[in-house]
Amino acid sequence: MASSVSTAQERPSGAPPPERERARSRELSESALGRVFMAPSLLAMTLVALFPILYALFLSFFEFVGREQRGFAGLGNYATQLTDPRYWDAVRVTFTFTVAAVALEFLIGLGFALLMNQAFLGRGVTRATILIPWVIPTVISAQIWFFMLNITPGFINAALGLGDFNWLGQRPWALISLILADVWKTAPFVALLLLAGLQTIPGDMYEAARVDGASAWQRFTSITLPLLRPAIFVALLFRTVDSLRIYDLPKVMTNGANGTETLSILVQNYIVDQPNPGIGSTLATLTFILVLGVGLIFISLIGRNLVIGEE
Amino acid sequence: MTTAPAPTGESVRRAEPATRRRQGRSTGPVARDTAGRRIGKSALLLVIFLWCLFPFVWLISTSLKNSTGALNSPNIFEGPFGLQNYVAVFEQDFFFNLRNSAIVAGTTMVVCIVIGSFAAYALARLRFKNKVLLLSGVLAVSLFPPVALVPPLYEVWRTIGLLNTYPGLYIPYIAFNLPLTIFILVTFFGTIPQEMEEAARVDGASPFQAFYRVVLPLAAPGVFAAAILIFVYAWNEFLLASTFAPRDLAVQTVPVAIASFTGAVAFQRPIGSITAACVIVTIPMIILVLIFQRRIIAGLTAGGVKG
Numbered sequence: 001m002a003s004s005v006s007t008a009q010e011r012p013s014g015a016p017p018p019e020r021e022r023a024r025s026r027e028l029s030e031s032a033l034g035r036v037f038m039a040p041s042l043l044a045m046t047l048v049a050l051f052p053i054l055y056a057l058f059l060s061f062f063e064f065v066g067r068e069q070r071g072f073a074g075l076g077n078y079a080t081q082l083t084d085p086r087y088w089d090a091v092r093v094t095f096t097f098t099v100a101a102v103a104l105e106f107l108i109g110l111g112f113a114l115l116m117n118q119a120f121l122g123r124g125v126t127r128a129t130i131l132i133p134w135v136i137p138t139v140i141s142a143q144i145w146f147f148m149l150n151i152t153p154g155f156i157n158a159a160l161g162l163g164d165f166n167w168l169g170q171r172p173w174a175l176i177s178l179i180l181a182d183v184w185k186t187a188p189f190v191a192l193l194l195l196a197g198l199q200t201i202p203g204d205m206y207e208a209a210r211v212d213g214a215s216a217w218q219r220f221t222s223i224t225l226p227l228l229r230p231a232i233f234v235a236l237l238f239r240t241v242d243s244l245r246i247y248d249l250p251k252v253m254t255n256g257a258n259g260t261e262t263l264s265i266l267v268q269n270y271i272v273d274q275p276n277p278g279i280g281s282t283l284a285t286l287t288f289i290l291v292l293g294v295g296l297i298f299i300s301l302i303g304r305n306l307v308i309g310e311e
Numbered sequence: 312m313t314t315a316p317a318p319t320g321e322s323v324r325r326a327e328p329a330t331r332r333r334q335g336r337s338t339g340p341v342a343r344d345t346a347g348r349r350i351g352k353s354a355l356l357l358v359i360f361l362w363c364l365f366p367f368v369w370l371i372s373t374s375l376k377n378s379t380g381a382l383n384s385p386n387i388f389e390g391p392f393g394l395q396n397y398v399a400v401f402e403q404d405f406f407f408n409l410r411n412s413a414i415v416a417g418t419t420m421v422v423c424i425v426i427g428s429f430a431a432y433a434l435a436r437l438r439f440k441n442k443v444l445l446l447s448g449v450l451a452v453s454l455f456p457p458v459a460l461v462p463p464l465y466e467v468w469r470t471i472g473l474l475n476t477y478p479g480l481y482i483p484y485i486a487f488n489l490p491l492t493i494f495i496l497v498t499f500f501g502t503i504p505q506e507m508e509e510a511a512r513v514d515g516a517s518p519f520q521a522f523y524r525v526v527l528p529l530a531a532p533g534v535f536a537a538a539i540l541i542f543v544y545a546w547n548e549f550l551l552a553s554t555f556a557p558r559d560l561a562v563q564t565v566p567v568a569i570a571s572f573t574g575a576v577a578f579q580r581p582i583g584s585i586t587a588a589c590v591i592v593t594i595p596m597i598i599l600v601l602i603f604q605r606r607i608i609a610g611l612t613a614g615g616v617k618g
Contacts, residue, residue, distance in 0.1 A: 033518050034439035041430035041489050042445075048486030049452045052463040059463060112359050121353040124604075129363045131600040131607060137547035139566040140589045144366045147373070147582055155369055158385035188363055189611075196612040245456045248549045252570050264458040264550065271465050271554055280462035288459035295454035 053288060059281035067275050077282035087283070090266040091290070093259060097175060098243040101182045105239055106232075108183065109190025114224075116191065117198045127195075130188040138185065142252035145181035149253075174258035178249050190235050197231025198224070237298050244291045263287045367593070374586035382582050396587035405588055407560050408568040415477055415552075415564060416545035419484040423492045423541045424534060430489070431496030432522050436508070453490035457483075461554055468555060475559040480552060484545045491544075492537050498613040499533025500526060536610030539603055543596075565592055 063073035081087045116126055133141065148155045149167040157165050167177045201224065209219045225232075247264035250256055256265040267287055270280035372387040374396055381389045433439070434446060464483060465474075473479035507529065508521040516524065527534070549566040556562040557571075569592070572585050600607065 030437050030518050031439035034433040034437035037429035037433035037437070038445065040426035041449075041493065044426065044482075044486045045449070045452050045489055048464070048483050049455055049460060052460040052467070053455070055463040055467070056459065059466065112362075115352075115355050115359065119353040119356050120349040122356050126356045126359055127608065128601050128604045129360055131604065132367075132597055133363050135543055135596045135600050135607075136589075136593050137549070137566045137569070139547075139549050139570050140592060141366070143569060143585050143589060144370055146580075147586070148366065148369055152383045153373070153582070154385045155387070184362070184366070188359070191359075192608060193612060196608070241454050241456075245458060247458060248566075251549070251553075264456070267458045268461065268550065268554060271462050272557070277462060277466050280465075284459040284462045287456055291456040291459070292451070292454050 053285075056281040056284045056288070059277050060285050062278050064276050064278035067277065069278075073278065077278050078286075081279065081282050081286065086261075086266070087286075089259075090261050090263045093175065094244055094246070094262045094264075097179060097182075097246060097262065098240060101179045101186075101243050102236065102239045104179070104183045105187045105190045106236065108187040109235070110194055112188060112191035113194035113198055116195050127192070130192055132188075133185045134189040134192075136185075138248035139252055141181060141185045142249045145177065145184070146253045149177050168254055169258060171259040174254050174260045178246075178253060178260055181249055181253065182243070182246070186239065190239060193235040194228065194231050197228045201227045237295065240298060241291060241295045244294060263290070370586055370593070371590055373582065374590045376583065396583035397591070399581075399584045400587045400591065403568075403572065403584065404560055405568060405591070408563055408565045409592075411477075411562055412546050412565040415480045415484065416542050418477070418481045419488060419545040420538050420542045422481070422485050423488050424538050426485075427489050427492030427537070428496050428527065428530075428534060431493045432500055432526060434493065435497045435500035436505075436522075436526070437518070449490045449493055452486075453494075455487075457487060457550055461551065464551075465554060473555075475556050475562050477562060479555045480548075480562070480564070481545070483551055484548060488541045488544055492541060495537040495540070495610050495613050496530065496533060499530045499536075502533075503529045532606065532609070533613070535603075536606040536613070539599070539607055540610045 060077055061073055061075070063070045063076065112130070116123055116130075119126070146168065147153065149157075151157070151164050151166060154164070156167070157163060165173075167173050205223050205227075206219055209223060214222070245264055246262050247268065250260045250262050250265050251268075254260040256262070256269075263283070264287070267280060267283045270276045270283065369387055373382065375392045375394070376382045376389070377391045377393040377395045381391065434442060460483070468474045468479050473482070503526055507525050511521045511525045512518070546564075547566060548564075549570065552564045553567045553570065556564070557567060565588075569585060569588050572581055572588065
């Protein structure tokens with residue numbers, strides 16, 4: 001984006017007046033065009049993303065019985081929810097899921113990326129293969145893992161010799177199953193992002209380090225990891241924000257039972273199953289603050305230099 | 312923006328002295344290995360293959376099983392095998408779900424690309440006020456948890472009658488996919504040499520003509536990459552689809568159908584038709600991935616990306 005600061009000042013300097021005149025009108029029409037070009041996107045995002053958040057905030061101050069509005073509640077809905085153990089359970093489940101899944105995805109993804117970066121043959125085929133878990137709908141991977149882990153037909157149990165182990169029907173294994181399914185689907189995706197980062201590290205640096213007698217581990221910790229930081233940051237940020245929103249896996253695999261009710265499942269519950277726009281909007285607002293907050297903290301802690309550095 | 316480093320070999324090539332190492336993209340560690348070690352390292356890729364593919368072996372085998380006994384057996388080789396489950400899936404009108412998903416995802420893709428490429432061009436190239444503010448806003452929208460928008464949108468859609476309609480789905484999909492579209496396209500527009508447009512402008516083209524005639528055609532690969540990603544995200548979306556259009560067969564999308572297949576026996580998920588439906592959806596997507604591998608990866612690594 002830095003490149004956009006070049007044209008107008010340079011060109012007209014030696015040019016005759018009419019040319020300068022035209023340059024200025026060009027500049028004017030450029031900013032007008034900028035506004036026109038931005039308008040449809042801004043309109044769509046404002047109407048469908050920004051407005052609903054404000055509307056949720058508005059609705060959260062009212063008391064509802066079913067879908068019937070029964071008057072102003074002030075902060076009553078927030079007080080009810082923030083003292084409800086069910087809400088805090090959902091927060092705990094969501095964060096446990098996120099921390100465990102993102103950590104595993106990162107470690108496995110990094111391992112895969114290093115393997116692929118070392119390999120000579122079959123790198124292209126592997127890159128295509130790695131996209132397959134990413135491309136299929138999460139609902140499908142959820143159904144696959146549901147049936148593979150379920151007692152009947154019991155594919156995983158048979159493969160591991162576990163008999164009739166009830167993965168999805170008891171704590172904490174139901175949540176562990178969700179983490180497993182999520183790691184399966186997204187670790188390859190993390191690998192892909194990290195591989196792209198690895199490929200930008202010049203080979204000469206490794207050569208030089210090798211000549212200086214650095215061990216493989218030293219080359220990894222003092223060349224690979226620091227230079228991979230931008231890719232690691234992007235992968236972690238997006239995986240974290242995405243895991244905090246997790247809905248499809250628990251909905252299909254456990255429907256929120258056995259300690260797997262995430263925030264998204266809890267919120268969705270108040271829309272159709274037990275409709276209550278007041279409570280639903282309260283929980284929506286709380287979730288919004290939580291997820292956006294984590295994302296922003298993330299960016300300000302690790303990414304500030306990166307984001308600003310590129311603009 | 313928060314983009315990963317450029318995925319192409321370009322930056323690598325730039326960093327390396329041009330005279331050295333013709334392979335360009337192969338980075339350091341392999342350089343001195345013997346042929347044997349190279350093959351050994353490549354063999355380790357089998358781990359990745361197994362990781363990615365073993366659930367599909369189970370899936371395809373199960374979808375082809377014909378008897379209840381076989382379907383309830385963990386042995387993936389236990390027959391009899393046949394296409395019975397696939398017939399059953401299409402008897403449940405799965406065709407309609409495929410059509411609905413194609414319409415919703417297709418509309419999302421086209422609209423996102425059209426309005427997103429205007430915005431991305433403005434952000435990448437044109438000079439106007441508050442650009443950084445706008446970019447930060449777009450980034451913030453990409454961090455929004457969709458579930459926070461569902462309760463209020465549900466109330467609005469219920470009031471204006473958009474529940475169980477195509478627009479009720481593709482309107483929010485367009486808004487949610489715009490940040491990704493814009494990030495990817497800003498990155499791609501940024502790689503097109505500024506001189507190309509300047510030349511066009513010197514020749515008397517208006518800024519709009521420079522965008523439409525010069526930049527857009529050159530950015531075609533990036534536009535295409537963004538289009539595939541948007542299509543995949545819209546095709547796979549489940550939360551909004553299952554909340555705004557849960558049952559009506561005229562609108563219900565593929566993920567909702569796959570999550571809610573009901574069998575002859577209540578409370579028991581029909582494993583046969585579900586696995587068959589999963590295969591029907593998965594195979595075209597795998598083909599898509601194999602054909603457009605490079606574009607997809609370029610898009611994913613350019614856009615900062617969500618999973």
